[in-house]
Amino acid sequence: MSTVRIVRDLHNEAQVHLHGATLTSWKVDNQELSFVSKNAVFDGKKAIRGGIPIVFPNFGPWELGPQHGFARISSWKAADRKS
Numbered sequence: 719m720s721t722v723r724i725v726r727d728l729h730n731e732a733q734v735h736l737h738g739a740t741l742t743s744w745k746v747d748n749q750e751l752s753f754v755s756k757n758a759v760f761d762g763k764k765a766i767r768g769g770i771p772i773v774f775p776n777f778g779p780w781e782l783g784p785q786h787g788f789a790r791i792s793s794w795k796a797a798d799r800k801s
Contacts, residue, residue, distance in 0.1 A: 719760045722796050737762045738790040741770040765790045 720736040733743035737760070744752040754768035765771060771790035779785045 719762055735760070735766060735769070736794045736796070738765055738792065739772040739794045740766045740790065742766060742768070744770075762793070763791075 721742075722734045722736065724732045724734070729745070729748050731743070731745050732741060734741050741752060742754050743750065752769055754766065758767040758769075760766065765786070771786075774787045774789035776783075776787045780787075784791060
């Protein structure tokens with residue numbers, strides 16, 4: 719599954735999976751601050767268990783679509799890169 723790695727310096731970085739635009743790693747001073755379940759499945763079908771997903775347009779169950787909205791189960795892409 720595709721990811722985007724964001725690096726500030728040698729000791730601080732983040733990783734975002736493009737499936738669900740989910741932050742799955744956030745390290746500050748080389749210490750992991752994000753939680754992703756060891757049972758997480760990275761198959762591009764279901765939401766990733768853990769991390770910080772984009773939840774849109776609704777949090778919780780709703781009658782118009784999947785629980786917590788469609789954003790966390792959608793495929794995203796990085797649009798551009800700026801230094």
